[in-house]
Every structure is written in C-alpha cells, then in structure tokens.
Amino acid sequence: MRGLVWLKDEGAEYAEVDLTGEMMAVGVAIGTDPVPYRLEYTLRVLPGYITELLTVRAHGAGWSRSLDLRRSVHGAWSCETCEDGRLDGALPGGDMNVLNDALDCDLELSPLTHTMPVLRHGLNRSKGHVDIVTASVQVPHLHVSHHPQRYTHLGPNLVRCESGGLHADLVFDDDGVVVEDPGFAKLIGS
Template identity: 70%
Template sequence: MRGLVWMKDGGAEYAEVELSADLAAVGVAIGTDPVPYRLEYTLRTFPGYMTELLSVRVHGAGWQRAIDLRRSAHGAWSCETKADGHLEGPFPGGDMGVLNDALDCDLEFSPLTDTMPVLRHDLAAREGRMDFVMAFVQVPHLHVVRHPRRYAHLGPNAVRFESEGSAADLTLDDDGIVVDYPGLAKLVRM
C-alpha cells in the first residue's frame, strides 16, 4: 500500500493505492474548477487493470453529487447516481450504452486513472502506441461520457497522452504511477 499526494494548480489529491495484478485505491481531492469542491473516491479494477468500480462522492456549498460506476466482467457498464442541491451543469451519469468498448474509467483531474491502461500494456517500458476509449467522469458534475484517447511510449517511464484537443508527456515511477502530468498534477515526494 502506498500513500500518494499530488499537488495541482487548482487543488490537491491524496490516494492510498495498492497495486498487484489489479489496482485498489481510495482517495480524496479538493478542487476549485469550475467551483470549489471536495471529492472522495474508491477505485477497483479486475486483474489486468480493467475498471470494476469507481465510486465517487463530491460536494460543495449547497450541493452534492454521487455516482457508482461499474463495469461487469463481460464489459457492460452501469451506474447509480444521486444529486442534491443546485450545481450548474449536467447531472451525474450518462448514456452507458456508448461505453461498450471502454475498459477503463478516467476521473477528471485525477492522475491515478491514467495508470490503468499504461500498466495493462506496459507502455512505460515497451515501445508502442495504443488507442483507448474511456468512461470519462467529469468533475464535479460526475457526468459520464465516452472519451477516445491514445497513449504512446516515449522512453523509460515516459508516456505521451493524446486526446482531441489536448496532449501531455507523462512521467511515471517504476510502479507506473504518474509522477508528473504537466498542466494537471505533480506527485509530492515524501
């Protein structure tokens, strides 16, 4: 089990992460964009680092949102949601039918969820480039959308992330955890 802290331009994140043939994590984040919020999550994967569960609770002044996003062993996505109070923007959840080809979730603003596809395909160590579809969970609304992207090996512990309209060269540690995500987060060494 590792305790990890990332500092972000608009907040911070702490996660307790256990890596073996799968990934299990609990975390908490605070952020400011688009409104101040506090977020807690639980993440579990099946062996091979494919999402099994992402459970998220987020709240701010006068509102709260919750989502339990699940992927079955057969690849079917489902979610349960809750929304109280007023938060401008989309409601939690979304069309799960468009996620059939997604193996991974991506919690917006969290560098941890970039770990799963990189580990599954050993992209921090092996040459290659892979295209993925993610179940992208927008924060703080917890609205889920289909999000295509690409990860490409750049060198030892270095991977390029690309999606429509954005790209970043990620630095990872020997466990495949994101150490530096330019423009998003930097792991604080303890």
C-alpha cells in the same frame, strides 16, 4: 499499499493505492474549478488493469452528488447516481450504452486513472502506442461520457496521452504511477 499526494494547479489529491494483483485505491481531492469542491472516490480494478468499480462523491457549498459506476465482466457498464442541491452544468450519470468498448474509467483531474491503460499495455517500459476508450467522469458534475484517448511510449517511464486535440507527456515511476503531468499535477509525497 502506497500513500500518494499530488499537488495540482487548482487543488490537491491524496490516494491510498494497492498495486499488487488487483489494483485498489481510495482517495480524496479538493479543487476550485469550476466551483470549489471536495471529492472522495474508491476505485477497484480487475487483473489486467480493467476497471470494475468507481464510486465518487462530490460536495460543494449547497450541493452534493454521488456516482456508482460499474463494469461487468462481460463489458456492460452501469451507474447509479444521486444529487442534492444545485450545481449548474451536466447532470451525473450518462448513456451507458455508448461505453461498451471502454475498459477504463477516467476520473477527470485525477492522475491515478492513467495508471491502468499504461500498465495494461506496458507503455511505461516498451515501445508502442494504443488507442483506447474510457468512461470519462467529469469532475465535479460526475457526468459520464465516451472518451477516446491515445497513449504513446516516448521513453522509459515517459508516455504521451492525447485526447481531443490536446496532449500531455506524463512521467511515471517504476510502479506505473504518474509522477508529473506537466502544467497540471506533480507527485509531492509517496
């Protein structure tokens, strides 16, 4: 079990992560964009670094939302949501039928969810690239969408993530945890 702290341009995140066998993580984040919020999550990953469960609760001044996102062993995604108060923007949840080719969740603004595809494909250690689809969870709205990404090995523990015309060259440690996402987040405690 590791305790990880990332300092972000617009907040911070703390996670307790177990990377042995089936990955498991419990975390909390605070942020300011698009509104100030506090977020708590639990992530459970099957062998092969495939998402099984992501539960998220987000709170702000006068509102709260929750999401229970699950992927069955047969690849079907499901979610349950709850909301209270008013938060302008997308509603929690989304169309789960468009996610059947996704193996991973991507908790927006969390460096942790890059770990699964990078470790599954060994891209922190070996040459190559992979195109994936994620069940992307928008923060703090908790809206879920189909989101293509490409990961490319650039060197030992250096992997480029490309998505929607943007890219970031992510630095990982030997366990496959993001140490630096330039211009966004940096691991300051482990």
